[in-house]
Amino acid sequence: MSRFFATGTDSESETSSEEEQIVRAPAPVYTFSDDEEETKRVVRSLKEKRYEELEGIIHSLRNHKKIKDFSSALASFEELQKAYSRALSVIQKEENGVAPRFFVRALTELDDWVTTAWNDRDARKAMSKGNSKALTSIRQKLRKYAKDFDMEITKFRENPDLPDDDDERKDTSSSDESDEEEKVKEKPRARRSPEPPRRPPPQDDESSDSMDWGSSSSESSSSSDDEIRGAATLREKFLKRTTERDEDEERDRRRARRERKERAGKVSKKDQADDGGEWETVRKGAATSDKPKMFAKDSDIDAALVVKKLGEISAARGRKRTDRRAQLELLHELRTVAQQHNLGDALQLKLRAATVAALFDYNPKVSDAMKPEYWSRLVENVDAMVTILLAHTDMVLSENITEENEQLVTPPYQVRGCVLTALERLDDEFTKLLKECDPHSNEYVERLKDEVRVSALIDRVCQVVERDGSPQEICRAYLRKIDHLYYKFDPRAVKKDLPAGEETSTKKMENLCKYIYANDDSDRLRTRAILSHIYHHALHDNWFQARDLLLMSHLQENVQHSDPSTQILYNRTMANLGLCAFRRGNVKEAHGCLAELMMTGKPKELLAQGLLPQRQHERSKEQEKIEKQRQMPFHMHINLELLECVYLVSAMLIEIPYMAAHEFDARRRMISKTFYQNLRASERQALVGPPESMREHAVAAARAMRRGDWRACLNFIVNEKMNAKVWDLMVGAENVRAMLGRLIREESLRTYLFTYAHVYASLSLRSLADMFELPRQRVHSLVSKMIINEELLASLDDPSECAILHRSEPTRMQALALQLADKVGNLVDSNERIFEKQGSFFQRGGAPRGEGRQRGERPRDGWARRQRNRRRDEDRAHEE
Incomplete structure (x- = not known):
């Protein structure tokens, strides 16, 4: 009976097959051991x-x-x-x-x-x-x-x-995983059962139908077995075969690699290859092989051989694929060889000079700063060169010596090179290093500490140049010394009781600058020396010496033709000179020094302390890079807020009395345009709150002075906030505050007299002295000066100590009428000039030009006649 039927005979099967369709059961899906192991769930923590x-x-x-x-x-x-x-x-x-x-x-x-x-x-x-x-x-x-x-x-x-x-x-997880994989690969072979025996063919004769069904079932079962067996064979063919020996070798290799890592104390950048090999680190740059030997083993090393080897190393300078670091190593090794064989200090000096040149070449971009470690090596090599030169008086290092004329073995020694040029480039690199750092970081402070080394090295180079150099080279060395000295304040220079024989920075500057004045062949060094000398005098409140030196040099006339760095130094000098004049109480001179700098609105750029965004056009990258190279290091900056405050206070003390004296003058000129604009902007505001910024304090003080309220004016200028921001930054802050109080009282008195003189018939000098808290002699001096300068029409009565005012000033109505008359006269004059230019276009009916005037009178004569008549009337009224 066929296995596709549960019961029944052959006849029943025939009838059932004819009557109804047979539904076969789906083939079972078998799961092999390989699939079980591959899809095994991993439990992780x-x-x-x-x-x-x-x-x-x-x-x-x-x-x-x-x-x-x-x-x-x-x-x-x-x-x-x-x-x-x-x-x-x-x-x-x-x-x-x-x-x-x-x-x-x-x-x-x-x-x-x-x-x-x-x-x-x-x-x-x-x-x-x-x-x-x-x-x-x-x-x-x-x-x-x-x-x-x-x-x-x-x-x-x-x-x-x-x-x-x-x-x-x-490593442990990978080893565990590999062990698991090994077990997975071993399990199929352990679990695979032998092939079941094939069913023998049937021996008895059966019906044709039953034979057909039986043969089909056996063929299907055998084909499925063949497919399963073929798939397993194919999978085994392509799977990686592992043996116990391979597994042991792999495990030993991993263990040895892990032990090697632990013993070395570090992990390689890349995993090692399967065969145990390691990755090689290839240096960036030229593909160099092992470093060649310096000299042959049996060679006789002397100065000529070392110089020849130095020429071979130096010949690679500037080439495209030259490894600069390898060059430095070769030069260091060559210097060591020369030192071991005692080939003399002259050869050491030449090798040091070659090392300095290689260090300068190490930085490919001139605009960028050197790395600090290479700069330190540069300082060491230049210092070693100076030490050798100072130890040997018979040794000369000069650019004028050719390589053929060098004498490295016997004295007098002559070596080609220039220690002064190396010093100048070293100093420039130090400035670049400071510019690269963030000025508010500790790195800047650490870099700035190296200035002591640079200054000491400059002093030693000056000794060498004074002994062997020309006057022009001495001037160059002195100027480098001045550049590190002129902006530094020396407290000993302002002391009165200085011990005898002690030299201050002011005396040093004077000696250095005088030598440059007398021996410099180029105007640039002399100009920079003069500006630095003026700056140093102004820094120590030597106002008269600084002013006289500036006026005698006539630098204002030709400074616009100088190079940008000299122009920046000139701007810094004028700014510091203005601060000095203000500290000494010379307000007009301070305003004159700072006006040209502050009226442009770009003092930050003019002093090379930063770049401002430009509205009209953007800077190109090249232009911006050039301007950044001209910037001053942060420790040499001048406080811009202090500068602006001094300028505004100076303008206030000059402008407010002038505005009060010429209140009704239509032709009044502005002394300080910047201050005037700030004052006008404050007056236009509907609601003015308490001042917050430094500029608002100055404007509020000006408005208080204009009212004659000197106490409010002084409180706006001198208070805790302004002291912390501005006045405490000055040398002698207490003297500056006292000077400000005195000047504010005096100018407030002048403003009061200009504004309210027409109200009084006479003024008591004692009352004015009590009102403004000034000495009576000072009030008498101020009022007398105003009368002499015809600013106040009055006379002094000494017995009563009063100022008798002459009521000759016009009233407000008269002043407005005079303004109106002046404006109408200007209008008529301009119309007449236009009429005269038009000529015949305005002639009507043959009437002569200029009808209505006196015969023979020109248009300009009519205006002059009216002006003479008006002045005569004013003089007559004044006499009455």
Whole structure:
């Protein structure tokens, strides 16, 4: 009976097959042992899950770093923070609250990357707007977030090459996984059962139908078995076969690699290859092989051989694929060889000069600063050159000596080179280093400490140049010394009782500048020396010496033809001279020195203390780079707020009395346009609040002085806020405040007399002295001076100590009428001039031109006649 029917005979099967359709059962799906092992579920701990999540985010973060995608890096960093928060409970339980090392490594790498990108200003400017904004955000968030991991980051930076905790975990997990894979590969062979025997063919004769059904069933079963067997055979053919020997070798290799890493104490940058080989680090630049030997083993090393080798090394300078670092190493080795064989100091000097030249060549871009470590090596080499020159009086280092005329073996020694040029370039590189640093960071302070080394080196070079150099070279060396001296304040220079024989900076400046005045052949050095000398005098309140030196030099006439650095020095000198005049109480001179600088509205650019955005046109990159190179280091800046305050207070003390004296004068001129505009803008405001900024304090004080309220004016200028911002920054702040109080009282008295003199018939000098808290002699002097200058029409009565006022000033109505008459006269005069220019176009009916005037009178004569008549009437009224 066929297995497709539950019961019945052959006849029944025939009838059933004819009557109804047979539905076959679906073939069962068999699961093999290989599939069971491949889809085996792996149970992981919570620690592994959290750590894998952190590692995935860190991996994506490193990918974003490679393409400099700050926007995606910001998003990944925020995800990293959230993932670490989720893993915090596991870290506290497993690691005792200490962040895992791979996480600390990721934070440190991210911090270094963000800091490097932030310091590269040129690259920041080239960024897109979104990338730049993302860089700012990630920098702020990272600095805030990294504060919680300061100890871990500091500990990591001490030993950054130690292996991470996850490396060992990965090794163990990888070994476990490999063991699991090995078991998986072994299990199918263990579980696979032998092939079942085939069914023998039937022996008895059966009906044709039953034979057909039986043969079909057996064929289907046998074909399915063949398919299963073929699939298994094909899978075994392509699977990697492993033997126990291969597994043992792989396990030993991993164990040896892990032990080697632990013994070396660091992790290689790349995983080792399967065969145990390691990656080689290829240096950037020229593809150099092993360093060649300096000399042959049996060669006789002398000065000529060393010079020849030096020529070979120097011949590679400037070539495209020259490794500059290798050149420095070769020069250092060559100097060591020369020192070991005692080839003399002259050869050492030549090798040092070649090293200095190679160090200057190490920086390919002239506009960029050198690295600090190479600059320190540069200072050491130049200092060694100066030491050798000072130790040997018979040794000369000069650019005029050719290589053929060099004498390196026997005295007198002659070496080609120039220590003064090396010093000048070293000093310029030091200035570039200061400009590259953030002026508000500790790095700037550390760099500024090196100025002591530079100044000491300049003094020693001056000794060498004074002994061997020409007068022009001595002037160049002295100017470098002046550049580091002129802007520094020396407290000993302002003392009266200075010990005898002690030399101050003022005396040093005078000696250095006088030598340059007498021996300089170029006008540039002399001009810079004069400006530095004036600056130094003004810094120590030597007003008269500084003023006389400026007037005698006539620099104002020709300074516009000088180079930009000299013009910047001139602007700095005028600014400091104005501050000196103000400290000495010379308000008009202070205003005159600062007016040209402050009226432009760009003192920051004129003093080379920064760049202002331009509205009309943008600067090109080349122009901006050139202007940045001209900027002054931060420690040499002049306080711009102090400068503006001094200018506004000086303008107030001059402008307010002048405005009161010429209140009704239509032809009144402005003394200070900037101050006048600020005052007018304040008067237009409907509601004026209490002053906040320094400029608002100056304007409020001017308005109070205009009313004659000197106490309010003094309170606006001298208070705690203004003292902290401005006046405490000056030398002798107490004297400056006392001087300001005196000047404000005197100018307020003058303003009061100009404004209210027409109200009084006589004024008591004692009352004025009590009102403005001034000495009576000073009030008498001020009133007398005003009468002499015809600013006040009055006379003094000495017995009664009164000022008798002559009521000759016009009343307000008369003053307005005079203004109107003056304006009408100007209008008539302009109309007559236009009429005269038009000529015959205005002639009507043959009437003569100029009808209505006196015969023979020209248009200009009519205006002159009216002016004479008006003056005669005014003189007659004055006499009456």
